[in-house]
Amino acid sequence: MGRKVIRSQSVTKTQILEAAIRLFGNRSFDAVSVRDITSEAKANLGAVNYHFVSKLNLIREVLKTLASPINEARLTSLNTYEKSLNGGRPDLETLIRILVEPFVRSAKDRGGPGIYYPRLMMLARTLPGELIGSYLAEQHDAMARQFVKAIGRALPNLDEEEIFWRYDFTIGSTLNIVGDANRSHRLKRLSGGQCDTDDADRIIEELVAFVSAGMRGAPPARRLMARATEPKPAKNGERRPANRMRAKQAAQ
Amino acid sequence: MGRKVIRSQSVTKTQILEAAIRLFGNRSFDAVSVRDITSEAKANLGAVNYHFVSKLNLIREVLKTLASPINEARLTSLNTYEKSLNGGRPDLETLIRILVEPFVRSAKDRGGPGIYYPRLMMLARTLPGELIGSYLAEQHDAMARQFVKAIGRALPNLDEEEIFWRYDFTIGSTLNIVGDANRSHRLKRLSGGQCDTDDADRIIEELVAFVSAGMRGAPPARRLMARATEPKPAKNGERRPANRMRAKQAAQ
DNA sequence: TGGACATTCAAACGTATGTATTAATTTGTC
DNA sequence: GACAAATTAATACATACGTTTGAATGTCCA
Numbered sequence: 001m002g003r004k005v006i007r008s009q010s011v012t013k014t015q016i017l018e019a020a021i022r023l024f025g026n027r028s029f030d031a032v033s034v035r036d037i038t039s040e041a042k043a044n045l046g047a048v049n050y051h052f053v054s055k056l057n058l059i060r061e062v063l064k065t066l067a068s069p070i071n072e073a074r075l076t077s078l079n080t081y082e083k084s085l086n087g088g089r090p091d092l093e094t095l096i097r098i099l100v101e102p103f104v105r106s107a108k109d110r111g112g113p114g115i116y117y118p119r120l121m122m123l124a125r126t127l128p129g130e131l132i133g134s135y136l137a138e139q140h141d142a143m144a145r146q147f148v149k150a151i152g153r154a155l156p157n158l159d160e161e162e163i164f165w166r167y168d169f170t171i172g173s174t175l176n177i178v179g180d181a182n183r184s185h186r187l188k189r190l191s192g193g194q195c196d197t198d199d200a201d202r203i204i205e206e207l208v209a210f211v212s213a214g215m216r217g218a219p220p221a222r223r224l225m226a227r228a229t230e231p232k233p234a235k236n237g238e239r240r241p242a243n244r245m246r247a248k249q250a251a252q
Numbered sequence: 253m254g255r256k257v258i259r260s261q262s263v264t265k266t267q268i269l270e271a272a273i274r275l276f277g278n279r280s281f282d283a284v285s286v287r288d289i290t291s292e293a294k295a296n297l298g299a300v301n302y303h304f305v306s307k308l309n310l311i312r313e314v315l316k317t318l319a320s321p322i323n324e325a326r327l328t329s330l331n332t333y334e335k336s337l338n339g340g341r342p343d344l345e346t347l348i349r350i351l352v353e354p355f356v357r358s359a360k361d362r363g364g365p366g367i368y369y370p371r372l373m374m375l376a377r378t379l380p381g382e383l384i385g386s387y388l389a390e391q392h393d394a395m396a397r398q399f400v401k402a403i404g405r406a407l408p409n410l411d412e413e414e415i416f417w418r419y420d421f422t423i424g425s426t427l428n429i430v431g432d433a434n435r436s437h438r439l440k441r442l443s444g445g446q447c448d449t450d451d452a453d454r455i456i457e458e459l460v461a462f463v464s465a466g467m468r469g470a471p472p473a474r475r476l477m478a479r480a481t482e483p484k485p486a487k488n489g490e491r492r493p494a495n496r497m498r499a500k501q502a503a504q
Numbered sequence: 505t506g507g508a509c510a511t512t513c514a515a516a517c518g519t520a521t522g523t524a525t526t527a528a529t530t531t532g533t534c
Numbered sequence: 535g536a537c538a539a540a541t542t543a544a545t546a547c548a549t550a551c552g553t554t555t556g557a558a559t560g561t562c563c564a
Contacts (some may be wrong), residue, residue, distance in 0.1 A: 027380045030282035034522060044543050049523060051541095091539075095306045122378045126371065126431070128279045141442050153363035164443035168432070169425035176424025177417075179378070190393050191416035206417045217465020218458035262511075286552060303511095415522050491540060512559065529542065530545075531559100534535105 025116025108200035277368025360452035
């Protein structure tokens with residue numbers, strides 16, 4: 001045991017971190033007080049400020065702790081897959097699965113802290129200010145861009161902008177279903193129990209099928225000319241695009 | 253002036269409501285105090301409790317105020333479209349557009365209060381407790397089920413459960429893009445400015461294209477047998493409930 | 505005008521919050 | 535065991551919060 005000079009993190013510190021994840025995840029950042037946390041962690045009030053300087057900083061630490069392993073899992077998985085291709089064209093479904101699976105799995109891993117991640121991520125996205133910090137944004141952006149590039153290789157007929165849009169839709173779908181599935185179970189209720197939102201495998205399969213098909217869809221017909229000339233649709237004049245060229249699947 | 257007996261709502265009351273929408277929308281529920289609101293509304297502290305009983309109740313009122321017109325717009329638009337079909341099969345793209353457009357439009361309507369709706373809806377979804385209240389849930393559920401039914405008529409090969417999943421993905425994509433597009437502009441930054449998230453028409457077109465294609469995709473190959481026999485890949489022996497159908501009340 | 509009601513207002517209450525302070529205690533190293 | 539550093543503990547502080555109160559003011563109709 002080489003923990004002579006280099007001390008492993010204080011027990012209290014990790015207990016506080018875990019308690020914070022649990023409590024923040026079940027309520028929200030504002031709804032949980034430092035006292036709640038130290039009480040849950042069986043630590044003294046003041047331990048938070050001692051180990052984490054401030055509550056805000058603790059929040060950042062919590063987010064970092066949860067986000068890192070998922071993004072790393074995604075990236076290593078993507079890298080090994082791409083290496084295995086030897087320059088061949090990647091399979092879209094596989095890419096989507098790699099993107100989606102670590103997140104859904106960890107969110108459904110009972111006992112693990114990952115179950116709190118979707119909710120906390122949504123909170124962090126929604127809350128004001130630069131709470132999430134540039135660190136997380138950069139880390140996520142790097143991963144996102146790598147996936148966009150890979151998807152672009154799987155769908156060479158789509159330009160990059162299109163893929164960025166659809167990547168965002170993918171994240172939205174995933175975040176929404178997983179964030180719901182761990183808490184309010186809106187979809188389960190809405191569907192009268194038809195959709196089993198506790199089944200992680202099922203969620204993944206549904207996501208992969210939907211997103212892959214969406215990604216392969218024909219891009220929208222651009223009406224740049226039209227929009228350039230028309231001054232702006234007055235009031236409610238919702239103008240509908242002529243429905244040209246629908247879903248001629250680009251069958252890669 | 254017919255406002256003899258039936259008084260229009262107090263000016264203060266509507267000013268408070270509007271100020272609350274503005275402030276909540278820019279920060280969050282917890283981050284905005286009653287004092288902030290009354291100060292912004294140029295009203296006396298105490299006016300909130302007088303007109304709205306409590307802050308929580310004001311929040312509920314805010315959500316109701318924002319949600320109702322959008323859901324109504326969706327429903328009336330859907331109804332007139334379906335009537336115009338005379339029993340014919342509806343067009344999927346049109347349905348998706350009807351579902352998505354009122355939301356995106358109102359969220360991009362500068363000057364209107366709708367620009368605060370996506371953020372507040374996400375907040376309400378994320379925050380703990382039954383903040384949103386059963387009223388909103390029921391209202392939304394009714395609308396959602398009507399769309400699911402209509403989409404089912406457009407895609408007769410998909411069973412209802414599948415459509416429920418994909419409806420949820422649709423809402424997730426929409427919420428995510430619109431919630432982002434009004435604030436943090438993650439996608440615009442991520443894409444290096446390629447995606448113009450201020451262009452409401454563009455957002456709608458991209459959404460319609462992606463979601464329609466996703467909806468039309470083949471449902472995932474169910475591997476029920478496989479999953480039933482394999483015990484579970486070790487690690488955490490989380491047992492999954494056998495997929496017994498608990499169609500308590502069929503959505504009707 | 506008068507009186508009844510609705511609304512506004514200033515002030516206060518009680519509580520909960522994050523953090524700072526200071527002392528006590530534990531821990532690691534010689 | 536002694537000394538210094540790290541950690542824990544108890545308490546205090548200042549502030550911000552939602553709500554309540556009771557009086558003052560405004561509004562409406564007989």
